[in-house]
Amino acid sequence: YDDRDGMIWMDGALVDWRSANVHLLSHAMHYASSVFEGERAYNGKIFESRKHSERLHYSANCIDFEIPWTVDEIEAAKYEVMKANNLTDAYIRAIAWRGAGDDMGVSSARNPVRLAIAAWEWGSYYGDAKMKGAKLDISKWKRPSPETIPVHAKAAGLYMICTTSKHAAEAKGCSDALFMDYRNYVAEATGANIFFVKDGEVHTPTADVFLNGITRQTVIGMLQEKQIKVHERHIMPEELESFEQCWLTGTAAEVTPVGQIADYNFEVGALTRDIAQSYEDLVRA
Numbered sequence: 001y002d003d004r005d006g007m008i009w010m011d012g013a014l015v016d017w018r019s020a021n022v023h024l025l026s027h028a029m030h031y032a033s034s035v036f037e038g039e040r041a042y043n044g045k046i047f048e049s050r051k052h053s054e055r056l057h058y059s060a061n062c063i064d065f066e067i068p069w070t071v072d073e074i075e076a077a078k079y080e081v082m083k084a085n086n087l088t089d090a091y092i093r094a095i096a097w098r099g100a101g102d103d104m105g106v107s108s109a110r111n112p113v114r115l116a117i118a119a120w121e122w123g124s125y126y127g128d129a130k131m132k133g134a135k136l137d138i139s140k141w142k143r144p145s146p147e148t149i150p151v152h153a154k155a156a157g158l159y160m161i162c163t164t165s166k167h168a169a170e171a172k173g174c175s176d177a178l179f180m181d182y183r184n185y186v187a188e189a190t191g192a193n194i195f196f197v198k199d200g201e202v203h204t205p206t207a208d209v210f211l212n213g214i215t216r217q218t219v220i221g222m223l224q225e226k227q228i229k230v231h232e233r234h235i236m237p238e239e240l241e242s243f244e245q246c247w248l249t250g251t252a253a254e255v256t257p258v259g260q261i262a263d264y265n266f267e268v269g270a271l272t273r274d275i276a277q278s279y280e281d282l283v284r285a
């Protein structure tokens with residue numbers, strides 16, 4: 001992604017894509033002091049844009065820094081980047097981090113806070129799986145306890161187990177991995193939340209120890225509007241067998257049907273297709 005044409009917003013100015021570099025001795029590079037957002041624009045409008053900018057601030061606060069740009073300034077910068085790159089349908093990546101300073105220790109108090117925003121075209125996150133149903137592996141790693149790490153932040157440090165879990169899943173021919181949490185309840189995938197259908201009702205894990213995705217909240221609202229009962233509750237792995245349909249939600253993933261988790265199979269049923277279509281209609285409305 002480093003060698004291409006385009007402009008990236010960095011610390012208040014647009015810079016050429018190829019020169020959007022940071023120093024090797026940036027605190028974030030060594031100690032994961034970075035937080036980010038993944039957003040999508042449809043027909044020139046970023047879906048739930050402010051919520052993403054607010055979450056970026058929240059995530060930064062969770063790991064002890066303050067972004068030196070207001071939500072309004074971040075909003076303006078995102079649209080500036082889209083315009084500079086001539087984009088109407090795009091994936092937007094905002095990232096804030098602790099840069100290089102006069103100290104290389106664990107404390108980041110003396111390292112400057114940086115902010116950058118890039119945007120580019122990014123199609124379907126799960127490729128072909130999108131409508132056929134993705135195949136998921138179950139990760140050997142567990143989502144950590146809130147006593148271990150700020151679990152609701154979208155912070156780089158939390159993605160270490162996502163990457164290793166996704167690698168293991170890919171090695172088995174799967175598109176993604178499903179995590180259990182430290183209590184062994186079903187949690188989420190490596191970059192998306194999960195929903196199940198049984199007897200016409202929807203079940204989704206309570207977002208008490210993982211990211212309560214903006215797409216997840218949107219889909220819950222859509223289901224309620226359609227008068228479909230949604231149970232947010234703790235789900236045991238043994239229950240996977242009893243569900244008929246399953247889908248993932250996320251900004252990148254949108255609504256992606258799941259066809260298989262380990263040895264359990266799910267149909268890409270009418271409700272899954274309806275929710276995927278309704279989500280697409282909503283973001284493009």
Ligand code: PMP
Pocket residue numbers: 038154188189190191192193211212213214215216249250251252
């Ligand atoms: N969980 C994780 C770990 C994620 O990375 C994402 C993507 N941001 C999600 C859930 C879904 O969040 P959202 O719907 O806000 O994109």
